[in-house]
Amino acid sequence: MRLVDYLDKGASLGPDSPCVTTDGRTRSYAEVQELSSRISAALAARGVRPGDRVAVLSANDPTAFTCVFGISRAGAVWCPINPRNEASENRELLALFGCTTLIFQERFAPLVAQIRGELTDLTTLVCLDGDVDDTLSWDDFLGLGAGDVDVPALDDLAMIVGTGGTTGRPKGVELTGTNLETMTAITLMSYPFEGRPVYLALAPLTHAAGVLCFPVLALGGEIVVMRDPDIGAFLALIERHRVTHSFLPPTLIYMALGHERLDDTDLSSLQCFWYGAAPMSAARLDEALRRIGPVMAQLFGQTEAPMMISTMAPRDHFRPDGTVATERLASAGRPAPLVTVAIMDENGRLRARREIGEIVVRSSLVMRGYHRDPQATVAASAFGWHHTGDIGYLDDNNFLFIVDRAKDVVITGGFNVYSTEVEQTIMQHPAVQDCAVIGLPDDKWGERLTAVVQLRTGETLDPSEIKSFVKQRIGSVKTPKQIEVWPDLPRSKVGKILKNDLKVKLTSHQA
Secondary structure, three states: OOHHHHHHHHHHOOOOOEEEEEOOEEEEHHHHHHHHHHHHHHHHHOOOOOOOEEEEEOOOOHHHHHHHHHHHHOOOEEEEEOOOOOHHHHHHHHHHHOOOEEEEOHHHHHHHHHHHHHOOOOOEEEEOOOOOOOOEEHHHHHHOOOOOOOOOOOOOEEEEEEOOOOOOOOOEEEEEHHHHHHHHHHHHHHOOOOOOOEEEEOOOOOOHHHHOHHHHHHOOOEEEEOOOOOHHHHHHHHHHHOOOEEEEOHHHHHHHHOOOOHHHOOOOOOOEEEEOOOOOOHHHHHHHHHHOOOOEEEEEEEOOEEEEEEEEOHHHHEOOOOOEOHHHOOOOOEEOOOOEEEEEOOOOOEOOOOOOEEEEEEOOOOOOEEOOOHHHHHHHOHHHOEEEEEEEEEOOOOOEEEEEEHHHOEEEOOEEEOHHHHHHHHOOOOOEEEEEEEEEEEOOOEEEEEEEEEEOOOOOOOHHHHHHHHHHHHOOOOOOOEEEEOOOOOEOOOOOEOHHHHHHHHHHHHO
16 A cells, blocks of 8 residues: 555545644545645656655644655655754755655754755755745645646655664665555554544654554544644643544653643543553553553554564553553563564574574565665575564563663673663662663773663652662662763653763763
8 A cells, every 4th residue: 555545545434534633623534635636746746756755854744744645646755854853864864865855844944954955866845834945835836736646656665764873874764555554454453443543643753653643544533633742732632632542652651640630631532552662661651551541552663664563452461350460561562463573693593482682573564675775684684584683582472572772781790781671670769750771881890880860850869779779679780880860861853762872971971
């Protein structure tokens, strides 16, 4: 399926039904279809042909979201560009992808001005919501189109997604219509969908929040789009729109658990509240199951295998007798129905149950490859499996446990310490809001196990208390030698803690 086929499928179930709602204004499926057709025709009028790359640079916005379907209807390839990236990273991604067209919001005009001059392939710039010099206004752009332009893509390539450049030059992940169709099928197979879904998108549509819209559209559901992140508004919208499905990374779920309005909000409409993109504290997940409800649903994936390598439906969080299955809250669920997961050693041999190694995957969920980077593509698919870069194991009940990213294992005093285990332990302390565990260079230990802790609002804590707390639970080897208490932690665009930034800051302070 093309991306636009999800919209058209939803429209076939009711063209007058609400499709996208933002700021109290709702567009029906017929209206979104009509606008996507106009966008498709306008792109064709500007010379965009099937297979061309079209970039969208925008915060959450219903018109920008509709552009995705117009791009697909024209047979072009959607390239989401994150507005929180540095100008140099976005310039590099646009050049790597060979984008001919960039559609952007006026608020990002200064960013566009920094990058456009060096991009010779970029011949068309369109501003969604304002007038910018040497750029087509939205009305002028739409006025270019005529006729019905609805063509199949040259091949199955649907989108190219940047991986980010925090650990080197950014890569472009090629995702096909088949990849996203597999993800959609897994979503519909693995999680509850009763009646017509209403999906609330607070997280960026350029990331997980965007692709989770496709299964909702296939059922004729409604997408409620939040332009800016606000936990109070998020809770109010769940109640007002009787939201059935949503997704937040753990950091924002922690904020919701700490919000004064949570316990007074009617959350009874929720069927499925997805969490993912980073490990979630088992202690805070237990709290969420009690306070948000028995609707929490985990998903584990990565850009290269979107969202659904493993799944954990709401019912999997409980034992048959209805009590919380605390023994599996730290897991990433079971391998998804259309995905084979195995654990591999460094020589390509598959490991037995409960043995730790790299998590590898086989599935039509896995990307076509890295754009214009055959060496990286070959490396990621060594021994005939996609390599996730995550370290973990499968237990006797086929639940997948991720113990760390390969690059985040700390070797201290000759012992391998998995940072995730230490983080999960620290997060059990009632005063802790969030934390990250890293290794810093140390003459004695090789790497010094270091924890950076963010406390809950109004809490104070002596670092020695954290050390005692961890030592009592998992022993002295896994107890951080250094504890830092910070008011906040550096995070990526989707809320992941940037451990490399922590290392750079702490190392520079100690130099």
